Amino acid sequence: MACESHGNLQAAFVCQHLFSGSGRGFNWAEDPDDPDARCPDAWCNACEAIWQEEGEWNEHAMAFADIKVVCVLCYESIRERNWVKDPGEEFQIGSYERWDQGTGQLVFSNGGRPRVIADIAFVGSVSTKTNTWLWSWANSSHLETAKATMREVRAYGEKHRLLKLAGAHWSATDQDGWQMTAIAALLLGAVGAYRTPSDYGFTFMVMTRVSWAQ
Numbered sequence: 597m598a599c600e601s602h603g604n605l606q607a608a609f610v611c612q613h614l615f616s617g618s619g620r621g622f623n624w625a626e627d628p629d630d631p632d633a634r635c636p637d638a639w640c641n642a643c644e645a646i647w648q649e650e651g652e653w654n655e656h657a658m659a660f661a662d663i664k665v666v667c668v669l670c671y672e673s674i675r676e677r678n679w680v681k682d683p684g685e686e687f688q689i690g691s692y693e694r695w696d697q698g699t700g701q702l703v704f705s706n707g708g709r710p711r712v713i714a715d716i717a718f719v720g721s722v723s724t725k726t727n728t729w730l731w732s733w734a735n736s737s738h739l740e741t742a743k744a745t746m747r748e749v750r751a752y753g754e755k756h757r758l759l760k761l762a763g764a765h766w767s768a769t770d771q772d773g774w775q776m777t778a779i780a781a782l783l784l785g786a787v788g789a790y791r792t793p794s795d796y797g798f799t800f801m802v803m804t805r806v807s808w809a810q
Contacts, residue, residue, distance in 0.1 A: 599667035608635035729768030
């Protein structure tokens, strides 16, 4: 195609909202005939919701998307502009002077002023004294409200015969802690993860929602 900004380049296709917007979310199609395509057809979160509701790319969904043709370089710029960032990047989780743990929340602050609040669920802990992992659902020191969702991870492990997900306590390293947390985040649809130190190891948690403090 002939792009006014970049000249003659390969064409790509995006919805009208990505074309003109920013921070709209970025979804794309996976072509089984070309799984490594540089610029797969893409659409925003609003179009994704319409598509899911309709069950197919029918006339209504296509009219809502109103697909635009762009060059591959414009596509890359559109993708960067609309890509929803990881919470750790967007909220700069690692940059704050202090964090405090409340009931089901982490509060990150600078100079005594809360800046970011994250709703959390405890995943489990690694003991550097015994070199073991303990899932939160088996740890009586955690509040029920902060660990209940981890039973969904345990159920998945039981269903698929995955011992590390189904077993409460087993030999582990810090790397195992991050792996279990990553699996929990994926299964539960969490937006991020965090680890806090203790005298005897580390506690791992997933962040289910992150927002700026008011």
